Amino acid sequence: MxxxxxxxxxxxxxxxxxxxxxxxxxxxxxxxxxxxxxxxxxxxxxxxxxxxxxxxxxxxxxxxxxxxxxxxxxxxxxxxxxxxxxxxxxxxxxxxxxxxxxxxxxxxxxxxxxxxxxxxxxxxxxxxxxxxxxxxxxxxxxxxxxxxxxxxxxxxxxxxxxxxxxxxxxxxxxTISVRPGRPNSAASSFASGIIREPLAGIPADCPVPLDTRMWLSxxxxxxxxxxxxxxxxxxxxxxxxxxxLPGLCVTVGEMLASLERVGGSGARALVREAPDRRIMDIVCSWPGAFDTSRAAALGFVGDSDFDSVVRQYRDEFSGVRTA
Missing domain, CATH: 3.40.50.720 (NAD(P)-binding Rossmann-like Domain)
Incomplete structure (x- = not known):
């Protein structure tokens, strides 16, 4: 089979x-x-x-x-x-x-x-x-x-x-964050890029407002x-x-705060606010939090916090060890 x-x-x-x-x-x-x-x-x-x-x-x-x-x-x-x-x-x-x-x-x-x-x-x-x-x-x-x-x-x-x-x-x-590798065609690709690129010392653009809520895994x-x-x-x-399915409800601003805590202020400084109406029209129409009680009762799991997600990416993929 x-x-x-x-x-x-x-x-x-x-x-x-x-x-x-x-x-x-x-x-x-x-x-x-x-x-x-x-x-x-x-x-x-x-x-x-x-x-x-x-x-x-x-x-x-x-x-x-x-x-x-x-x-x-x-x-x-x-x-x-x-x-x-x-x-x-x-x-x-x-x-x-x-x-x-x-x-x-x-x-x-x-x-x-x-x-x-x-x-x-x-x-x-x-x-x-x-x-x-x-x-x-x-x-x-x-x-x-x-x-x-x-x-x-x-x-x-x-x-x-x-x-x-x-x-x-x-x-x-x-939305899956943080993905390694190159950006893909998803409108939400920035949700990985604003973490992945700065941890590698590369500038990144944030195309949505910092108060945009994201549902992440x-x-x-x-x-x-x-x-x-x-x-x-x-x-x-x-x-x-x-x-x-279970996820984390975080704003983009909170994601960048996690980036700073894990990767340092230098990494955070590499992210530039660059509003993009095409991406905003798609991503800002999405909800930021879900009732996942039925999935949880069936044994599905979620992440504990976004700091841990950033550390997971850093330790597995980026090789960065800055505080």
Missing amino acids: KIIVTGGAGFLGSRVIRALLAGAGRQDGLPGFDAIVSVDLSPCPVEDPRVASVAGDIADPGFVRQVVGADTAGIYHLAAVLSGGSEADFDLAMRVNLDGTRALLEAARAAGTVPRFVFTSSLAVFGGPMPKVVPESLATMPASTYGAQKAIGELLVNDYSRKGFVDGRVCRLP SPGAAVANLVHAMAVEGGRIGPWRTLN
Whole structure:
């Protein structure tokens, strides 16, 4: 049996694959598997005999049905055109984010084995007037193409689960910070850049007001929660398969205060306020805090504070040891 990870060559996908391999045979509740298939446009960086890389277009039903078969125990659908890229190229985003999701669900349905299906959604599904703390039951009002496509994906996964075609779990991920490497096309990419670049001695621009609230998760907590999402028994989740995953509610100003405490005043001085209306229109429409009580009761976890998140990045990736 196998687990499929779309976007398996990416930052989050490759870490999920490593975590699955590390927990194989030890993580209670994970479906049994002896292989992982990374589906992406690039080869998976994880070198392990249990991991195979397959390159192809997830919006191509024929390709997807070659990958998803009766031996599929679970599917992680992480591949997506991100928020900034979706605004820039509507047609590509529709093909990957919407057509690709439906193609995967249809392939799982055709396989007939009801695989567990973990779909990563986003706080971008929300917009408009919102309470200070957003419950899972709040109606989605996305203010971006990416958010609209994720909201549609949520409904599809819930309905395919209701029909018994898949055993779905929709994980509304917080913004992941701090990501190593180069900036990506997400409108929220600055949430890593304003920490990552200064810790490396590189200036960074902050495109949103300092009082903007962010809902954040470290990479470590995000990966742990995605592995747990595959492991938790579907009946415990209930008929509504969408979960607000735990995160930290911090303002951008508080993030920069953490940067100064961990990286020093010199690092903080490298961040320049540079308002960008395009990014503000997207990011400032997102909520900054969620009710995650149902996810917590199911065993999902969050970070303790943002200082710890910055230290985690510094110690694992940057090599910086300044006080």
